[in-house]
Structure formats: structure tokens, C-alpha cells
Amino acid sequence: MLTAGAQEQKRQFSPEKFETDLQQYIIQQVGLTQEEVAKFFPVYKEMRQKQRMIFVRQRNLGKVKPADEAGCMKAIQERDNIEVEQKRLLQNYHNKFFDILPASKVYDVLKAEDSFHRTMLKQWGHRPKDKGKQND
Numbered sequence: 694m695l696t697a698g699a700q701e702q703k704r705q706f707s708p709e710k711f712e713t714d715l716q717q718y719i720i721q722q723v724g725l726t727q728e729e730v731a732k733f734f735p736v737y738k739e740m741r742q743k744q745r746m747i748f749v750r751q752r753n754l755g756k757v758k759p760a761d762e763a764g765c766m767k768a769i770q771e772r773d774n775i776e777v778e779q780k781r782l783l784q785n786y787h788n789k790f791f792d793i794l795p796a797s798k799v800y801d802v803l804k805a806e807d808s809f810h811r812t813m814l815k816q817w818g819h820r821p822k823d824k825g826k827q828n829d
Contacts, residue, residue, distance in 0.1 A: 714809075719802055723798055729794060729798070736786065740782065747779050747782065787803075
């Protein structure tokens with residue numbers, strides 16, 4: 694019983710570990726210096742926090758379908774506004790990154806971030822399904 698509990702605990706998602714692993718992956722893939730790390734990651738973490746707040750709003754928006762046509766239209770328009778806000782946020786932070794790193798390293802950061810996310814999604818997709826949980 695203790696082993697099963699330890700395995701379940703091992704499988705739980707840890708946002709802190711995810712962020713730490715992402716940061717280490719970016720550092721390794723891009724070859725950032727300690728000076729670059731010290732300047733870049735506070736700004737990067739700020740961006741990620743703002744992204745999370747936008748994602749929460751977007752997720753909450755889609756939880757319940759509005760009851761009428763006007764409500765559906767308003768929800769779609771709000772979704773569109775949130776997506777534009779996400780893109781503006783990225784553009785704003787990419788420009789901030791250019792003040793810290795050469796464009797070639799910013800490019801490599803974005804590529805490393807995408808690669809890390811794809812790798813993690815593949816790993817999560819290959820996990821054994823927990824008994825009693827419904828498939829989504």
C-alpha cells in the first residue's frame with residue numbers, strides 16, 4: 694500500500710518542478726551564460742505568470758455554454774479578445790527579451806520552450822491510466 698501511494702505521489706503534476714525543468718532545459722539548449730540567466734529569467738517568469746492568468750480567464754470562459762444567442766456571441770467575442778491579448782503579451786515580452794539577449798538566442802529560447810512542451814505532452818500521453826478515472 695505504501696508503494697502505491699509513493700507511485701501516485703510521483704505521478705502528480707508539480708508546477709514548480711515543471712517550471713524548474715523548463716528553465717534548465719532552456720538554459721541547456723540555448724547555452725545561456727550565468728549573466729544571461731540572471732537577467733532573462735525574472736522577465737521570463739513574469740511573462741509566464743501573466744500568461745497563466747490569461748489562461749485561467751480563457752478556461753473559465755469556456756466552462757458553461759451561455760443559454761442564448763447573445764450570450765454565445767459575447768462569449769466568442771471575449772474569447773477572441775483574450776486570444777489577441779495573449780498574442781500582444783507575447784509580442785511585448787519578446788521585445789523585452791531582445792533587450793536582454795541577442796535575437797538568435799531569443800529564437801532558440803522559443804524553439805526550446807516549444808520542444809520542451811511537446812516532449813512533456815508526449816510523456817504525459819504515455820502514462821498508464823489510473824484505474825477508476827474516466828478517459829477524457
